[in-house]
Amino acid sequence: MEKNRSILLIYTGGTIGMVNDPVSGALVPIDFRHVSAQVPELRRFGFNIESMTFDPVIDSSDVSPDTWCSIANTIKGNYARYEGFVVLHGTDTMSYSASALSFMLQGLEKPVIFTGSQLPIGVLRTDGKENLLTAIEIAAALEDGLPVVPEVCIFFENRLFRGNRTVKYSAEHFNAFVSPNLPPLAEAGLQIRYNRSIIRYPTIRRPLEVYCNIETAVAVLRLFPGIGRATVHALLAQAGLKGIILETYGTGNAPMSGWFLEELRSFISGGGIVLNVTQCQAGSVEMGLYETSAGLISAGVISGRDLTTEAAVTKMMVLLGRGLPESKVSNLLSRSLCGEMS
Ligand code: ASP
Numbered sequence: 001m002e003k004n005r006s007i008l009l010i011y012t013g014g015t016i017g018m019v020n021d022p023v024s025g026a027l028v029p030i031d032f033r034h035v036s037a038q039v040p041e042l043r044r045f046g047f048n049i050e051s052m053t054f055d056p057v058i059d060s061s062d063v064s065p066d067t068w069c070s071i072a073n074t075i076k077g078n079y080a081r082y083e084g085f086v087v088l089h090g091t092d093t094m095s096y097s098a099s100a101l102s103f104m105l106q107g108l109e110k111p112v113i114f115t116g117s118q119l120p121i122g123v124l125r126t127d128g129k130e131n132l133l134t135a136i137e138i139a140a141a142l143e144d145g146l147p148v149v150p151e152v153c154i155f156f157e158n159r160l161f162r163g164n165r166t167v168k169y170s171a172e173h174f175n176a177f178v179s180p181n182l183p184p185l186a187e188a189g190l191q192i193r194y195n196r197s198i199i200r201y202p203t204i205r206r207p208l209e210v211y212c213n214i215e216t217a218v219a220v221l222r223l224f225p226g227i228g229r230a231t232v233h234a235l236l237a238q239a240g241l242k243g244i245i246l247e248t249y250g251t252g253n254a255p256m257s258g259w260f261l262e263e264l265r266s267f268i269s270g271g272g273i274v275l276n277v278t279q280c281q282a283g284s285v286e287m288g289l290y291e292t293s294a295g296l297i298s299a300g301v302i303s304g305r306d307l308t309t310e311a312a313v314t315k316m317m318v319l320l321g322r323g324l325p326e327s328k329v330s331n332l333l334s335r336s337l338c339g340e341m342s
Contacts, residue, residue: 014090060090098163
């Protein structure tokens with residue numbers, strides 16, 4: 001056994017560790033001991049696997065910035081002792097958490113692999129075992145003594161994705177996640193094939209830094225034909241609101257009505273930040289391509305290019321939480337910080 005190589009499993013909750021409550025019949029989270037009892041194969045890995053369980057374990061609908069901080073601080077506190085980390089997490093908000101962690105853990109040089117499952121691990125047809133075992137293998141993979149994937153990722157079904165590129169796409173299928181604008185970092189078949197040309201490797205060595213101050217005064221405004229001024233105004237006039245993610249049509253287009261641009265202008269001139277992402281499942285915002293987005297540029301809206309909403313929200317929350325001047329936040333929002341946009 002390679003006693004020198006150790007992986008830490010961080011069990012936060014979610015279906016992977018759930019059982020049917022004998023009384024209500026509903027799925028309820030249980031202690032991680034259930035997971036390890038269900039996967040005796042864990043003992044066959046040739047390295048140390050240790051685990052810690054959140055108290056209480058939670059359904060991922062209850063995940064909050066405090067949960068992200070607990071995950072980040074657990075990684076920071078154990079960074080020197082482990083070669084990689086596997087975070088077991090509910091699928092519902094996994095893309096938000098993986099995105100948030102990618103922005104919170106700056107200078108990361110080790111794998112942080114999120115996984116979970118669509119069926120509880122105790123169920124005969126569970127997808128949880130495969131997901132867990134392969135996630136561990138990826139978290140432990142070394143080449144020339146260095147981690148093969150030193151990024152925050154999601155492994156699900158048979159693909160490894162950069163976490164901040166993912167979206168939960170299916171509430172039913174085993175391949176629950178997609179990464180619409182970036183190919184998988186690895187595919188697991190008979191072998192695990194890594195796509196090294198797109199995996200990000202650190203260029204400078206610096207200590208791991210954790211940004212745990214998360215600004216929650218942000219909102220998402222999804223446009224729809226017929227959206228009224230009162231709705232837009234009620235959102236933007238909210239006291240203390242620092243920024244919004246504007247989900248626009250196609251390549252970043254929005255209504256040309258004077259009132260709409262006026263509402264945006266007044267929010268931006270009061271110090272608010274507006275980040276434009278597309279409602280489309282794939283592709284990128286290209287402001288200025290159509291007249292319907294030219295007005296957004298002059299109002300001071302920032303292009304989120306091909307950011308997912310999940311990455312846009314969490315990137316804005318983390319950057320605003322860092323207490324940087326607004327111009328710096330805007331500048332960082334329009335640049336890729338950890339591979340989140342093309
Ligand atoms: N509701 C569960 C959760 O996100 C679903 C899952 O684990 O897949 O925690």
